[in-house]
Amino acid sequence: MFILYAIVLAVYRLYFSPLSKFPGPKFTAASGWFEFYHDVVKRGQFVYAVAEMHNQYGPIVRINPWEISVRDPSFYNTLYVAGSVRRTEIFKQLRDGIGIDGSHAVAEDHDFHRMRRKPLDPFFSRQQVQRYEEMIVEEIKIIEDRLKEHRDTRTVVTMDYVFTAMTGDLIGKICLVDPPSFAGEPDFSPDCFFALIALYTNFTFLVGWARHIPRKVLFRLIPFAARYRALSDLTDTCIKKAKARGVNKEASNSHSVSLIEHLLASNIPESEKTTDRLVGEFISILSAGTMTTARTLVTITYYACAYPEVGEKLREAVTEVMANYPDSVPRWSDLEKIPYLAACVKEGLRLSPGTLRRVVRCSPDVALQYKEWEIPKNVPTSMSAYMSHSDPAVYPEPATFNPERWMGEYDPQMDRNFIPFSKGSRSCLGMNLAYAELYLGLAIMFRPDAPKLTLYDTDESDVYPKLDLFIVAPKVDSRGVRVTVG
Ligand code: HEM
Numbered sequence: 001m002f003i004l005y006a007i008v009l010a011v012y013r014l015y016f017s018p019l020s021k022f023p024g025p026k027f028t029a030a031s032g033w034f035e036f037y038h039d040v041v042k043r044g045q046f047v048y049a050v051a052e053m054h055n056q057y058g059p060i061v062r063i064n065p066w067e068i069s070v071r072d073p074s075f076y077n078t079l080y081v082a083g084s085v086r087r088t089e090i091f092k093q094l095r096d097g098i099g100i101d102g103s104h105a106v107a108e109d110h111d112f113h114r115m116r117r118k119p120l121d122p123f124f125s126r127q128q129v130q131r132y133e134e135m136i137v138e139e140i141k142i143i144e145d146r147l148k149e150h151r152d153t154r155t156v157v158t159m160d161y162v163f164t165a166m167t168g169d170l171i172g173k174i175c176l177v178d179p180p181s182f183a184g185e186p187d188f189s190p191d192c193f194f195a196l197i198a199l200y201t202n203f204t205f206l207v208g209w210a211r212h213i214p215r216k217v218l219f220r221l222i223p224f225a226a227r228y229r230a231l232s233d234l235t236d237t238c239i240k241k242a243k244a245r246g247v248n249k250e251a252s253n254s255h256s257v258s259l260i261e262h263l264l265a266s267n268i269p270e271s272e273k274t275t276d277r278l279v280g281e282f283i284s285i286l287s288a289g290t291m292t293t294a295r296t297l298v299t300i301t302y303y304a305c306a307y308p309e310v311g312e313k314l315r316e317a318v319t320e321v322m323a324n325y326p327d328s329v330p331r332w333s334d335l336e337k338i339p340y341l342a343a344c345v346k347e348g349l350r351l352s353p354g355t356l357r358r359v360v361r362c363s364p365d366v367a368l369q370y371k372e373w374e375i376p377k378n379v380p381t382s383m384s385a386y387m388s389h390s391d392p393a394v395y396p397e398p399a400t401f402n403p404e405r406w407m408g409e410y411d412p413q414m415d416r417n418f419i420p421f422s423k424g425s426r427s428c429l430g431m432n433l434a435y436a437e438l439y440l441g442l443a444i445m446f447r448p449d450a451p452k453l454t455l456y457d458t459d460e461s462d463v464y465p466k467l468d469l470f471i472v473a474p475k476v477d478s479r480g481v482r483v484t485v486g
Contacts, residue, residue, distance in 0.1 A: 006031075013065045018376050024053060024062035035064050043476065044467035047356050047386050054387065060373050067091070067380040069358060071387050073417050075370050079361055079381055080424030083114055088425050091360040091380035102280025105288070105426075110364065113426065119266050120285070120429055123174070123259050129432040130332065132174065136436055137329050139170045140444045142183045147451045150485040156456045159301055160480035161188040163294035167437060168192050171289035171430075175259040175282055176238040177245060191230070192290075235282045239275050259285075285429070291471050292354045293434045297441050300348035302463040302481045303401040304446060305455045310344070310403065314446045317341050322447035335439040343403035345438045346418065350389045351401060353420035354428060356468040358382035361426070386465075388417040399464070452486040 010030040014020060019029070028034045038046035050069055053061045059072040070079070081088060087110035095106045104116035122128060143166045150157055165182035172179030182189035239260060247265040260282065264273060271277075304311040317340035321330045335341055360382040368375040375381055390398040394417045395405065405414070421428035428434070444450065458481050467473040 017065070019062050019066070019068065019379065022060065022062040022068060022373070023057040025057075028053070028064055029062050030065065032064050039468070044356075044469050044473070047358070047384065047468040050358065050384070051387055060370055063382075067360065067382060068375055069382050069384075070370055071383070072370070073388055073413070076383060076388075076416075076419065076423065078368060078370070079383060080359075080422060080427065083110070083425040086366060087111070087364050089113075089362040089364050089378075090426065091362055094360060100280045100284040100287075102277035103284035104281065105284045106280075110425070115268075116272070116281075117425075117429070119263060119268060120259070123262070124430050124433055126432045129436050132170075132433065133329075133332055133436060133440065135173060136170060136440050137444070139166050139173075139183065140441055141326070142166070142169070142181075143188070144444065144451065146183060146188065147453075147485050151451060152486060154484055156482050156484060158188070158190070158480040158482050159298050159453070160294065161190045161193050163297040163301075163441075164193040164290055165189050166441070167293045167297075168286070168290040170437065171286055171433075172238075173258075174433075175285055176235075177242040177258055177260060179238055180234065231287075232279055232283055235279050235286065236275065239278050239282065243275070288354075288428075289430045289433065293430075293437050295472055296345075296348045296352045296434070296438060298481050299352040299401075299463050300344050300438075300442060301445070301453065302455070302458070302460070303348075304344070305453050305483065306458075306460070307401075310401070311446065313340050313403075314344055314442065315448050318443045318447050322443055325444070325447060330443065332436045332439050335443050336435075338443075339407055340403060341439065341442060343406035344442060345435070346406045347401055347403045348438070349420040350395065350418060352463075352465060352472050353385035353389060354422075354472075355470055356384065356386040356465055356472050357470055358384040359422050361424075383419075385419050385422075386468075388419055391417060453483040454486060456482045456484050458482050 013030050014026060017029075025034075034049070035046050038049045050061070050063050051071075053063060054069070054071040059070060061069050061071075063069045089108050089110055090106070090113075092106070092108040100106055104113055104120065107113040107116050143162050147157065147162070162183075165185070165188040168182050169179070182192040242258070242260045242264060247261055260278070263278070304314050317338050318335075321334060321338065360380045362378050362380050363375075364378055367377050368381065389395065392398050394411065394413050421431040421434075445453075457479075461475050462478045462481055463474055465472045466475045
């Protein structure tokens with residue numbers, strides 16, 4: 001019976017579905033197993049299979065029974081639009097059960113997403129992030145002091161943990177009341193790092209269930225999900241603490257209040273203030289705000305250490321502006337004007353964007369037009385930073401970390417292809433925060449009198465994007481970017 005059903009379904013998908021006219025291999029159009037095989041069995045490899053389909057079939061391809069992928073930057077501003085242009089929805093199936101139910105990031109309906117995102121936006125505006133600069137510098141000082149403890153000891157430090165602890169502590173302070181400090185923990189709390197890896201593993205549906213399985217059973221059955229459970233327990237505790245402390249409506253409008261206090265004091269419906277829903281919301285913001293920026297910092301750090309000319313140029317570029325540090329700390333807006341520093345930030349984001357994975361959007365009200373192709377309304381349609389950022393016609397030798405490509409006059413197509421934070425109404429909430437962390441982090445860590453980092457048993461394969469685990473990850477058996485401190 002099942003076999004008959006599968007055959008009828010495959011025939012429908014191949015010959016009668018509204019997508020049957022789109023180019024692409026028949027076997028991917030007939031069933032989702034090809035994607036499952038590449039993403040789950042082979043771990044995060046479907047992104048490369050999609051790129052291969054485009055090589056073979058052209059800029060528009062049906063990549064599974066229900067989704068269209070486009071590889072053409074000229075379509076980007078049609079697919080990813082502001083809320084005022086038209087309604088945009090996500091493809092819910094891809095986000096279900098990843099342990100962030102309740103978050104704006106999994107709100108399918110356009111208006112519901114807008115309602116949830118609206119009170120968050122001001123917290124991460126450029127103006128507000130400029131107010132966080134002191135806090136950002138404090139966090140960087142903490143990790144620098146911790147690194148100095150290892151000076152000349154030959155202790156090996158994993159920079160992935162260092163930057164995850166730094167970005168995690170910072171977003172924790174912005175969001176929560178009395179969050180724990182990861183940067184102060186021995187070895188920079190690899191548990192924080194692994195909890196987030198657990199959240200983003202490709203077995204995400206298991207991670208989602210982890211909130212509901214009794215702890216003892218969970219720890220035995222799925223150790224990686226147990227780490228995620230620790231993260232969700234921690235978030236739960238911080239939210240309950242904020243609720244117990246009570247909310248001062250006047251103070252909640254000041255610029256120094258945490259996001260949780262601000263939300264609890266705001267006029268959002270009471271149903272939006274339940275602990276369960278807020279845990280999902282904050283796990284999504286904490287995790288999105290941690291691994292992404294940390295990975296970009298790790299990537300740039302690796303290249304600056306592995307290629308002395310990159311490290312030297314970076315040091316030289318920030319020498320003047322950092323001359324009186326720590327007595328005088330430059331502003332993020334001043335650092336943005338330093339061409340080589342800006343070029344390193346861009347090149348880091350190009351090689352290590354937030355996600356390699358295609359970013360899927362649905363247009364619930366109108367069909368979308370791509371050249372002669374009409375994509376029916378509500379059909380999941382995607383593009384990917386990986387494909388844009390690795391186009392050799394736009395970025396020659398795309399696998400090479402080459403900040404110089406962004407210096408002086410360069411092909412404007414490079415900016416058009418550059419989409420690390422996505423665009424439109426569902427683009428990255430934390431883009432400004434990420435930029436401020438990257439600029440300040442690199443200027444402080446690579447100023448001439450900063451602790452000198454020397455790579456230890458680390459090569460490019462420990463940092464170069466290989467796996468699409470929703471976040472970008474290097475090869476499976478990487479031990480991270482490891483350094484000694486001098
Ligand atoms: C280098 C750093 C970062 C990169 C490259 C990055 C990239 C992205 C991308 C591409 C998306 C769109 C994903 C999608 O639509 O499927 C996204 C969404 C998001 N990002 Fe970031 N991100 C970074 C840092 C941050 C930070 C620091 C925060 C902290 C607030 C953050 C919070 C979020 C949230 C909450 C979303 C979901 C937005 C929504 O659905 O409305 N990100 N990010």
